[in-house]
Amino acid sequence: MMETFTSFNKLNCSLQKQEKPAADAVIELDMMFYDQIRPQLDGLRKNPSDETIAKILAYSRAR
Numbered sequence: 001m002m003e004t005f006t007s008f009n010k011l012n013c014s015l016q017k018q019e020k021p022a023a024d025a026v027i028e029l030d031m032m033f034y035d036q037i038r039p040q041l042d043g044l045r046k047n048p049s050d051e052t053i054a055k056i057l058a059y060s061r062a063r
Contacts, residue, residue, distance in 0.1 A: 044052060
């Protein structure tokens with residue numbers, strides 16, 4: 001049987017620390033986008049048009 005391992009070095013650790021703020025920025029952008037479209041999504045949920053219902057049904061049948 002062969003034994004394998006992954007080495008831990010300072011380079012990998014420093015790269016991961018640098019990537020974390022970028023991930024936080026992406027999450028913040030996603031939240032800003034959602035906040036912008038929230039009124040339209042709420043409207044679709046409360047009062048969907050016949051066209052929207054037809055599109056959803058057609059999509060579900062296609063799968």
